[in-house]
Amino acid sequence: MTALLEIEGLTASYGQIRALHGVDLTVGEGQVVALLGPNGAGKTTTLRSICGMVRASGRIAFRGRDLIGLATEKVTRLGIAHAPEGRGTFSGLTVTENLKLGAYGRRDPEVRRDIDRWLETFPRLADRRDQPAGSLSGGEQQMLAVARALLSRPALLLLDEPSLGLAPIVVREVFDVLARIRAEEGTGMLLVEQNAALALELADAAYVLASGRTVLSGPASEIRAEDSVRRSYLGQ
Amino acid sequence: MERFLQVVVDGIADGSVYAALALALVLIFRSTGVVNFAQGEMAMFSTFVAWALADAGVPLLLAVLGALAFAFAAGMVVERVLIRPVEGGNPLSLVIVTLGLFIVVNSAAGWIWGFNIKEFPALFPGGVAEIGNVSLSIESLGIIAVLLVVVGLLWLLFTKTPIGLSMRAAAQSPSSARLVGIPVGRMFMLGWGLASLLGALAGVLVAHRLFLDTNLMAGVLVYSFAGAALGGFDSPIGAVVGSWIIGVTEALAGTYIDVIGSDLKVLVPLGIIFVVLLVRPSGLFGSPEVTRA
Numbered sequence: 001m002t003a004l005l006e007i008e009g010l011t012a013s014y015g016q017i018r019a020l021h022g023v024d025l026t027v028g029e030g031q032v033v034a035l036l037g038p039n040g041a042g043k044t045t046t047l048r049s050i051c052g053m054v055r056a057s058g059r060i061a062f063r064g065r066d067l068i069g070l071a072t073e074k075v076t077r078l079g080i081a082h083a084p085e086g087r088g089t090f091s092g093l094t095v096t097e098n099l100k101l102g103a104y105g106r107r108d109p110e111v112r113r114d115i116d117r118w119l120e121t122f123p124r125l126a127d128r129r130d131q132p133a134g135s136l137s138g139g140e141q142q143m144l145a146v147a148r149a150l151l152s153r154p155a156l157l158l159l160d161e162p163s164l165g166l167a168p169i170v171v172r173e174v175f176d177v178l179a180r181i182r183a184e185e186g187t188g189m190l191l192v193e194q195n196a197a198l199a200l201e202l203a204d205a206a207y208v209l210a211s212g213r214t215v216l217s218g219p220a221s222e223i224r225a226e227d228s229v230r231r232s233y234l235g236q
Numbered sequence: 237m238e239r240f241l242q243v244v245v246d247g248i249a250d251g252s253v254y255a256a257l258a259l260a261l262v263l264i265f266r267s268t269g270v271v272n273f274a275q276g277e278m279a280m281f282s283t284f285v286a287w288a289l290a291d292a293g294v295p296l297l298l299a300v301l302g303a304l305a306f307a308f309a310a311g312m313v314v315e316r317v318l319i320r321p322v323e324g325g326n327p328l329s330l331v332i333v334t335l336g337l338f339i340v341v342n343s344a345a346g347w348i349w350g351f352n353i354k355e356f357p358a359l360f361p362g363g364v365a366e367i368g369n370v371s372l373s374i375e376s377l378g379i380i381a382v383l384l385v386v387v388g389l390l391w392l393l394f395t396k397t398p399i400g401l402s403m404r405a406a407a408q409s410p411s412s413a414r415l416v417g418i419p420v421g422r423m424f425m426l427g428w429g430l431a432s433l434l435g436a437l438a439g440v441l442v443a444h445r446l447f448l449d450t451n452l453m454a455g456v457l458v459y460s461f462a463g464a465a466l467g468g469f470d471s472p473i474g475a476v477v478g479s480w481i482i483g484v485t486e487a488l489a490g491t492y493i494d495v496i497g498s499d500l501k502v503l504v505p506l507g508i509i510f511v512v513l514l515v516r517p518s519g520l521f522g523s524p525e526v527t528r529a
Binding site for chain 1: 398401402404405408409411412413414415416417418419420
């Protein structure tokens with residue numbers, strides 16, 4: 001059986017500057033994988049490479065299909081949704097419009113129902129459905145970003161620092177929803193997160209990047225027990 | 237009082253022409269962040285196409301529709317061939333490209349159709365409509381009606397259709413738009429096509445009044461620019477209201493202030509641009525993005 005996402009020997013550069021020197025990682029169907037590492041390790045660049053937002057080489061295969069060189073909008077239509085750094089919501093458009101855009105490319109009649117469903121899951125978004133996304137709080141915007149990403153019914157969800165800038169209680173809320181989505185939808189996730197403890201709680205497996213390379217990988221429980229990880233990322 | 241109302245209605249009609257071109261400017265400004273200086277010349281060229289078709293015996297309405305279709309296609313080609321390669325780079329390159337386009341289109345029209353002034357057939361019957369004591373020009377009323385219909389259609393397109401929503405999303409954040417699967421390049425092409433069509437509409441509406449030559453839109457562009465600046469360059473509603481204000485102010489000043497007359501009328505939009513830039517650079521309706529950290 002082919003994995004949902006397989007990355008081998010991934011390199012990527014911004015102009016002359018090489019950001020990734022050889023990243024390897026695998027996400028199985030329905031698996032949640034955490035991508036950890038210090039600032040500048042290449043976590044965000046890895047996600048951007050998957051979506052064709054940065055020039056990359058090596059191998060990225062989604063259900064066996066090669067993604068290198070594919071335009072961003074085509075990658076998205078294959079079933080990969082990306083809730084990017086900074087959330088990437090359309091600040092001048094309303095919550096409902098943002099959600100409709102999440103379902104771009106879907107032609108089935110259930111879009112309406114899905115939108116209602118996510119509004120139910122995130123009641124605070126429902127209250128603000130006609131407000132511009134830019135007027136939402138950080139937590140609400142993060143929920144909107146997640147809901148919007150899920151409206152494409154992705155097989156793989158890429159999440160870039162969903163906890164960034166959020167109050168602890170709101171972070172908890174977001175991660176509870178992510179856990180529910182994993183359980184109910186079986187959506188595979190690749191989760192970039194500074195908060196390693198939180199990410200490892202949700203994840204099945206984890207990879208640690210340093211200076212653009214995969215330096216450590218294994219089941220989440222093993223990574224959590226790893227000394228170097230505990231010292232560097234878990235503050236223990 | 238009757239005279240006043242007639243002048244105001246004529247002013248709104250002129251303003252409606254400026255509004256069509258101002259909407260074109262706003263449409264492109266919102267997606268690329270620059271003003272398309274060639275917008276007026278592209279409109280002039282399309283107006284010549286309408287004239288040439290009519291001159292060749294095509295019924296006027298069909299000639300106009302043909303020119304609008306031509307404008308739409310030409311706008312898309314311009315985006316794809318000239319704008320796309322420099323898009324997302326230095327805004328100055330885009331400005332230079334549109335200035336170059338201005339010169340090329342203007343010369344091309346002169347080369348094809350010559351520099352003599354041509355009479356453009358009237359789209360509306362001459363004469364006036366008597367409403368009470370007021371006699372309003374049917375042409376003015378027709379121009380206003382056309383603009384209102386176009387604004388209504390644009391509003392429907394951008395707020396009620398998926399394609400309109402996608403175009404707004406692409407204009408607002410190209411990278412986020414790509415992430416939800418929107419082909420951003422194609423949306424920009426559509427936007428340029430639509431803008432070019434709006435400009436052409438302004439051209440055919442005004443050509444009968446101004447007569448047709450290669451400088452048809454040079455003046456109109458200044459007024460449209462003033463209308464868009466007054467309303468706010470990122471606001472379609474602002475472009476329409478701003479252009480109406482410019483049209484009415486121009487008509488009133490030309491009629492009631494002797495010094496201004498018809499020779500100095502062009503000072504009105506220039507003065508308004510100056511004051512707006514000084515007092516409220518974002519315009520009446522333009523606003524900085526709503527954001528909350």
